[in-house]
Amino acid sequence: MKVLVLGADGYLGWPTCLYFSQRGHYVIGVDNYFRRNAGIELNCEPLIQTPNLFQRAKLWEEKTGKKISIHIGDVTNYNFLLSVFREYKPDAVIHYAEQPSATYSMINRDKAAFTLYNNLTSTLNIVYAVREVNPECHIIKLGTLGEYGTPNIDIEEGWLEIEHKGRKDKFLFPRQSGSLYHTTKIQDTDMLWFYVRTWGLRVTDLMQGPVYGLFTEETGQDARLMPNYNYDEVFGGVMNRFIVQAVVGYPLSIYGKGNQTRGFLNIKDTMQCVYLAATHPAETGQLRVFNQFTEPFSLNELAQKVKTVGDRRGYKVVIEHLENPRVEKEDHYYNIHHTGLSKLGLNPVYLTDEIIEEFFSIAERYKDNINKSIFYKGIKWK
């Protein structure tokens, strides 16, 4: 299979390139280095400086003999994207090329406008390039569980049959989310669903929860193959941030009460899920939706797990509740269904103390790189 990975330099994009390459697929990686540049601009660089994509692909080829083709360019530039599609005619395209930070999208108008433009135009361009070059190409788009928000009813897997006044129809599960970034993910789904109905495309939407971890079978082979590890307020995932905070004796910062519950997963499970989706493609004219996570935790539960392991390692971990800069429900119903990926064969990796220990050891190795000033800059939703 020829797999085009858009956003190949990202936290998930690069491990995805390696995962597919390792399993014998031809991988084309595309990125515009937005995240690298934004990290410099906002002074929130990752814990580990990763080599650029060409260097990483060369290293991978030296180690394994497997080639990954790299193209640096912007997916919002249609001519660039089309030229890549024409050159490789991919069988699947994995779309990680959206601006991925809720916080970033709330900083100001320019960053909101960039998020809106980048996330929707990149998706539109993929639709048109697929249609022009290979309408059978399977589009795998990363969504987020955050799109659902915290409704007072069970969250089904993407779709909901509604009975109203004695009649029935099936709709995309109603979504209302907590940031402009999340809203663009609702918007891109609406758009993909329109083109799926109209042009018969094949699309899988992976509604993913927050991801933690660094190690996959491939990235664990060499420190230079590891993904970006962001631990800052803008681009860092909450779990990744907690570990680094614990290591430098900084309180684990929870926004608000900490009863906010989300469905988390290990980066190893992201790899499995994306791979399962790609190797079991959606049908022609199908928008298939999977809720992609392994375990739901509240922020308090997650912090407590980190504290338990941290204290055992000799840190005196403190948990601190900050005033919540976001606008979100801190106590809410949350019952979210996810059976689709299990049926395809997902073998989940649960969050154990051993995994947290492994995580601590990485943060300790790069302790000198940790910049405490970027844990919290006070970017507010209001």
Added chain:
Amino acid sequence: MKVLVLGADGYLGWPTCLYFSQRGHYVIGVDNYFRRNAGIELNCEPLIQTPNLFQRAKLWEEKTGKKISIHIGDVTNYNFLLSVFREYKPDAVIHYAEQPSATYSMINRDKAAFTLYNNLTSTLNIVYAVREVNPECHIIKLGTLGEYGTPNIDIEEGWLEIEHKGRKDKFLFPRQSGSLYHTTKIQDTDMLWFYVRTWGLRVTDLMQGPVYGLFTEETGQDARLMPNYNYDEVFGGVMNRFIVQAVVGYPLSIYGKGNQTRGFLNIKDTMQCVYLAATHPAETGQLRVFNQFTEPFSLNELAQKVKTVGDRRGYKVVIEHLENPRVEKEDHYYNIHHTGLSKLGLNPVYLTDEIIEEFFSIAERYKDNINKSIFYKGIKWK
């Protein structure tokens, strides 16, 4: 009240300027002449050449002594929009500045990308300008009934209470529409709803059906004050097109079977509805939705009404069914509720033979301008 009308040169924008001005409000009209320019580019100019906005505002002032301030610029340019907001500090902004044609949005990638960018960035800019200059400013955004598509359940007025597995919550009515243009209107609502929840804005979403007619109390005073009358495939409303086709002996072209049902309204009712919304603003933190139409008709019923009047005037009107270039259900359930605007005092104008006669007389007066070649250019959805 100071009312900012964005898209003031459009079919509805200009009559709206006059309607509010006539009733003693201070009107600021903004447009970038997109429609004028696109009409030239695509060779689908309106039946009646209207003076530019400065000329029309001058004429209006000469006739009535009432001043309308005109600014030519692009709402997607935030600095431009912000400067207008700062200069006038409007109490209400009426957002007609979206690219309004479903057909236009389906021509090719560039026009789709323009529609997506223009419609969403203009809306985002309004949100930010309101927040920066006057958070109490009431945003009135034009939506379309087309956003709902043709679901198999009753269409409620914007919102739906859903009971699922014994629990309840209320959501925006699920929407899935028939073009990229309509999809951008779903997307802008999702975005407005996010900012309403987060920043406490006041927003009214007017889910409008297809509009017909030219005459309001104000536009009827002088031919130079009439709105654009488009009758072409790209920008023309179906009713406006039927009349012109009848006058030149061209078959009334129906896409497909003609059982497609939509909720229509007279331009006079659009004026009433927008005015009622503005003079009864949404609450702080409220996204209020009205379904804005007067009568549902199928395309066959509408064509038959035009034929009846046309035949009486001596035309031998033929109704023709073309292969449907769109992807839509031609037989469908359609039961759409609309009580909100009636409760505010809407006094509907129904489609009578007299109104169709009046319409014919205008088309006859400008018969020499009619360009048959633009009725149908064969722009296909697929």
